[in-house]
Amino acid sequence: MNEQFVKIPAEQERSYPITIGTGILSGLLARIERLFPKKSLFIVTDEKLVQAGHLATLTGGKNVPSYAITPAGERSKTMATATAILEAMEQHRLSRDTVVIGLGGGTVGDIAGFAAAVFKRGVPVVHIPTTTVAQADSSVGGKTGVDSSLSKNAFGCFWYPSAVFIDTATLKTLDDLQYRSGLVESVKHAAIADPEYFTFLEKNIDMVLRRDTKILEQIAGWNCRIKASVVEEDPTEKNKRRILNYGHTIGHAVESACDYQLLHGQCVAIGMIAVGMMEQALGMVNDDRIERIEAILKKLGMPTEIPSDIKMEQLMDLLLLDKKAVGKRPWFVLLERLGRVYCKDGRWAHEVSQEIVRQAIEKSFR
């Protein structure tokens, strides 16, 4: 018996730009072509973006091969859709010299990124997020993937974009509920990382709801800075990146329990308040943060209580299935104060006794 070792070489640090503006979509294709000379482009989008005219604005009449996910939304976030996109790229005889452009919300970005990650063992991806949730969250950080028949984002890769372009004008066509629930990720960012940003949101919430592009650009900037600083520190979610899951542990369970009848942001809103109940039970709350978070979520028209038709035991079961569960016990991200996550012994997520979890969830029911 003998043994040899094979070296896997180091990979150098690099970085990618996020460009934020209003009405920039029509110039992006030329810009991407300049960024990637001699590359073929392939656009992944969805039927809603096509209907809203955003695909036409991006291509400007140029003939760029594309795939429009139908129906739009999480229900299409499957291996079957990813495979259909990859086969479409093959049918277009695309080679390794291809850049995938993801034009759309979280589902489009996650699938486009995944397709780019596995096409010919990896080609660059450029994200053009068009929803509040994608502009705040999913377009930054390199998480890609699809859902399994049992859980969200079960299959995927870490695959970093080569560039991200945020055009706040694309938010104008977003339906109202999608628009508002996507802003929950902005509230989350402020709650975990920046009290000043939280105050800004409170002050400007009416302008935000009117979709004022100047305010939206500022919000996009804040979100990207916060998200980027967290993922830079811990790109593959070994530790600190978990703080981005604030409100998500219970949020994901609610999302699954209501069979995706509520949007992601609505469920995270419920999850943030539920985790507040835990913080309270643990004696960690000596300020008015829960009231302030609840007030802003209500201004966004978000639910803050668990719908009464969901069953307690089903929620507890789902919590044990969570992908971030380590050794099968759910861990929670807790606030120390507004803008600051509780960290103990270098850990940013904490096991909470079943009793306190159960209490907090019971208190969160409508």
Next chain:
Amino acid sequence: MNEQFVKIPAEQERSYPITIGTGILSGLLARIERLFPKKSLFIVTDEKLVQAGHLATLTGGKNVPSYAITPAGERSKTMATATAILEAMEQHRLSRDTVVIGLGGGTVGDIAGFAAAVFKRGVPVVHIPTTTVAQADSSVGGKTGVDSSLSKNAFGCFWYPSAVFIDTATLKTLDDLQYRSGLVESVKHAAIADPEYFTFLEKNIDMVLRRDTKILEQIAGWNCRIKASVVEEDPTEKNKRRILNYGHTIGHAVESACDYQLLHGQCVAIGMIAVGMMEQALGMVNDDRIERIEAILKKLGMPTEIPSDIKMEQLMDLLLLDKKAVGKRPWFVLLERLGRVYCKDGRWAHEVSQEIVRQAIEKSFR
């Protein structure tokens, strides 16, 4: 409009061990459990390995969740199979704390590696290659993937194993044609990298064909050293790694043209001789290397001519489809002498005029 930059952090160099022995399979499960304490294991294998008793030898009666690819072989190397494996892992409620073990030949290793790369955005994979081709080639280097409806290895990732275990005893149950054609990769390694290894193969070819385990361990060692040194230098095939594709450009086209009626090794054998014809036409041959390569391939019972039922024009079309084609023109790896690939201006693969390609292919027909 404003711009920010997000850092993608560096990744440190690391290495993985390749252990070579005979009859080591029965002890591997305990060894892998020691290497990965507290992790869940999941085995990907195929029906042939199960029938040959190798899965039972590995598990030793222990209850380890597994998936046996059916039917065995390239026909099953699809997204559908990868998805079925991933869903099976979900059904077993496996988390990120899982290690995938690939027990089998190239198809098993490529799919197992791909499943590991995308399950929960990536879990470790351990390869236990059981064929001559997998032990020589596919288990080292981190290429994973599946075929599309149009081309081989169209979708996949670079995902390095955490460990590789080669048990030459598993070769005893391999059917004769598979065994012999897998050895073509060993001939290729010797031809591109080591004249001493080539002489060793010539001298010991009868022992090799008798499946002498001592010789097989030596061959495995040689193959892994050569392959490892090449992939260490160029892990993602930007340049030098292409030398491993010696004989493969035409080989892949033949494989596709005969609709996979010939095995990979048989097609590479044909491709190596065809590329020899090119070297000759280019005036690059002033030794007896083509005769020596042909002689050893014939000892292995390999074809060295293109089957007469394949059409010239179909082959030329397929060459233009090759994944490694840059700007749609096929590039070829050429020998300078036995054990040494021709390198010019730092490039290891070269464009050859259509005329010479056509001539060489015509000469290669039966």
